[in-house]
Amino acid sequence: MPDHDRPKLKHRRPVGRPPAGAKDGERVKDYPQLSIRVPLEFKARLNALSAVTGLSQWRVIIEAINCFNEDLPKSERELVAGLSQRLMKAAG
Numbered sequence: 001m002p003d004h005d006r007p008k009l010k011h012r013r014p015v016g017r018p019p020a021g022a023k024d025g026e027r028v029k030d031y032p033q034l035s036i037r038v039p040l041e042f043k044a045r046l047n048a049l050s051a052v053t054g055l056s057q058w059r060v061i062i063e064a065i066n067c068f069n070e071d072l073p074k075s076e077r078e079l080v081a082g083l084s085q086r087l088m089k090a091a092g
Contacts, residue, residue: 028058 021028038046050057069080 028056031058 021031046057046060049055049060053060055063069077072080
């Protein structure tokens with residue numbers, strides 16, 4: 001069958017939202033959940049940061065954790081990295 005006789009197939013996007021995890025292909029719904037209590041001022045600030053930046057709230061929190069970690073002295077960052085690796089290994 002010549003190419004010009006073949007029906008053209010449109011490239012269809014998958015139904016639903018695309019995965020929105022931190023890495024390609026990861027789904028946020030597969031991440032562990034975290035529940036915390038914070039003063040109203042900080043919840044309002046988190047909502048505002050999310051609205052202004054266009055980032056999801058979990059991404060704003062991840063950025064804050066990363067900034068906090070980077071501000072630690074190198075020796076403490078190394079301790080955090082080692083402990084984090086051990087906890088992740090034990091969990092999975």
